Amino acid sequence: MNLYETLLTALKTQGKRITPQREAICRLLAESDEHPTARQIYETLKAQFPSMSLATVYNTLDVLVSVGAINRLGSAGDDTVHYDADTNPHINLACIKCHRIIDLPSEHIQALQEEVARNSQYRILGGRVLYYGLCPECQREAVEGGR
Template sequence: MTDPQKRFDAIVKALKENNQRLTPQRLAIVRILAHSDGHPNVEEIYEALRGDFPTMSLATVYRNVILLKSLGEVLELGFPDGGNRYDGNKPYPHPHVICVRCKKIIDPDLATLKDMTTEVAEETGFRILTHRLDFFGICLECMEKER
């Protein structure tokens, strides 16, 4: 995980550079995304902020997350069930390990990913623009619950 405060500052800088207002709600959403290592969905962000911003709507959170995504400051992880999750701490393509039971997402550090991307490009002749590499399994906590 990168330094959450540095990510927060970088996202705020991107917002300023794109002439976006720094409302208290927007800054709170940015803070959650920059500090989260759990890849929250929009509903989880909304629930975390409802107490501080009781008049804020779920649509406000959606709009802000989409804005941050359009600025390249949030990585969206889409899933077949329609449940998108968001990574504001590492907004660039990187691998994920996803528990099929509890939906926990972990970011493993894979030093060989750059080599794999190069190998795929060389084998296919493609210029790779982005990638997504997900591993699905059962996390340690869920396996412990089974025992």
């Protein structure tokens, strides 16, 4: 089962209804390796659903988060929430200049999560490991711009 189907199944399992808008949002989340914001999703899908409302995007994202199918990553320096459809433990790397976020596989992150579960009395529901800095491209631009 691919990621798109996983997301839809998660919705159905929770008794949520499948609408064309939700399908499109799930497809976009599943097939892109971006970590889009609600507004980016909205702008992208406006061509396909000219009448779609931002509220619908927020609604669907909220449902997916509450179901545990996607993660809220938080801001990448742009004060808007980015979402990640990959719920497997991994590292996110955000560029504070172009505000793009990439994934980074990690050997250590599994151990980290187990450490947290073991050493705290919390019931862990999720987590986000986000490092930020300048991506190679923006580093280059910074140097060129600084001349």
